[in-house]
Amino acid sequence: MKGSFIMSNQNSNVPPGWLGGFAESKPAFAYPDPDLSSLPMLCNMDNIERIKRQQRVYWPEFSWQTIKDNPESRCFQRFAHNISSIGYDDSGRIWSIICPQQGLCAHEIGCLNVEVTVTGQRGWVNETTKELAADMTVEGKIWFSPSAIQNGIVKQAWELFEEASLPFPSDKANAIQVSTHKVGNPDQPIFTIRNGESELFQAPWFARHPKRAWTVGHIEVEIGEVVTHNHPIVDAFNQKIIDIFNFGSGNMLLAGNVLTWNLWFTAPKLVNTVMWKTHAERWRHSIEADHGRHQSSKKRYADGSEFEILDLLEGKKKMISNKKKMKKMEEMKEKKRMKEMKDIDEIIEIIESLL
Numbered sequence: 001m002k003g004s005f006i007m008s009n010q011n012s013n014v015p016p017g018w019l020g021g022f023a024e025s026k027p028a029f030a031y032p033d034p035d036l037s038s039l040p041m042l043c044n045m046d047n048i049e050r051i052k053r054q055q056r057v058y059w060p061e062f063s064w065q066t067i068k069d070n071p072e073s074r075c076f077q078r079f080a081h082n083i084s085s086i087g088y089d090d091s092g093r094i095w096s097i098i099c100p101q102q103g104l105c106a107h108e109i110g111c112l113n114v115e116v117t118v119t120g121q122r123g124w125v126n127e128t129t130k131e132l133a134a135d136m137t138v139e140g141k142i143w144f145s146p147s148a149i150q151n152g153i154v155k156q157a158w159e160l161f162e163e164a165s166l167p168f169p170s171d172k173a174n175a176i177q178v179s180t181h182k183v184g185n186p187d188q189p190i191f192t193i194r195n196g197e198s199e200l201f202q203a204p205w206f207a208r209h210p211k212r213a214w215t216v217g218h219i220e221v222e223i224g225e226v227v228t229h230n231h232p233i234v235d236a237f238n239q240k241i242i243d244i245f246n247f248g249s250g251n252m253l254l255a256g257n258v259l260t261w262n263l264w265f266t267a268p269k270l271v272n273t274v275m276w277k278t279h280a281e282r283w284r285h286s287i288e289a290d291h292g293r294h295q296s297s298k299k300r301y302a303d304g305s306e307f308e309i310l311d312l313l314e315g316k317k318k319m320i321s322n323k324k325k326m327k328k329m330e331e332m333k334e335k336k337r338m339k340e341m342k343d344i345d346e347i348i349e350i351i352e353s354l355l
Contacts, residue, residue, distance in 0.1 A: 022091040023124040034133035041120035047095040057084035059264035061207040066250035076207040078297040094123040102296045110148025130215040134193040140178035143169040176238045179224030213264040
């Protein structure tokens with residue numbers, strides 16, 4: 001079904017101007033196994049002026065195993081509406097792909113902003129058949145939101161990083177980066193967008209939208225390691241933050257886990273290229289202002305029950321002593337006043353206690 005997935009559409013007011021033809025320009029592009037390797041991987045923002053049309057991903061339905069290699073632990077979460085989109089010209093050649101963002105909040109450190117950043121793409125769209133095929137490279141980026149910067153632990157860590165002239169993930173430019181690659185092939189950073197829903201699992205009813213969507217595609221990507229800075233303090237700190245993120249998100253960005261999302265598109269629309277350029281950045285600022293936590297749905301299992309962090313503990317209770325943590329923070333403050341704090345080991349120790 002991957003090559004011919006067509007569904008009903010309740011919003012079929014497609015604008016004029018579609019010409020098509022790019023999908024048919026080379027036999028290798030065709031289903032059942034589109035080969036796009038003859039196309040160069042394009043930088044995602046270099047050809048915005050070529051975009052004439054778009055299909056928005058109104059329902060980006062993500063799925064992953066909260067306990068790696070345990071199919072029963074699979075959860076489902078819809079990321080924010082109206083961020084993701086595929087932009088293409090009148091012939092159907094794809095020139096840009098905007099991927100989703102969300103926020104995750106942990107009361108110990110505040111909120112983290114999460115973005116799937118597209119670093120390269122190529123492919124085609126066919127409005128006539130409601131098909132598409134694309135290749136892309138992405139990386140996950142995580143950075144602290146303003147509320148987290150005001151958190152005592154995070155604020156002290158930032159001050160220590162600044163004193164040592166070390167990069168701190170306080171904004172997207174200095175975000176913690178998580179690598180991705182084709183499932184089962186760590187040496188291949190390019191992975192695919194193909195027609196239809198993922199065949200790795202059967203999505204539950206609440207994660208499917210066949211009666212409202214124009215069409216659907218899917219992505220499957222394996223999570224790689226955290227990108228290192230070749231500095232032991234920075235790398236250790238970033239890894240601990242990723243560990244906290246994974247604990248709160250159900251191992252969404254756990255190395256070796258497979259992250260899948262079904263892309264439920266709305267009908268094609270015309271593109272304002274100025275708005276396209278500012279679209280992702282505008283949403284990033286929205287999430288950076290801590291609105292991201294309100295944009296995504298709750299994580300749920302296939303039976304509809306909600307994901308709970310305690311599910312990751314497999315029945316084992318884990319208590320965090322706030323009193324002990326606050327005592328440690330006071331010790332850190334005193335050391336800082338006495339100029340006895342030589343590095344960020346104490347910060348990392350506290351973050352370790354949160355896991």
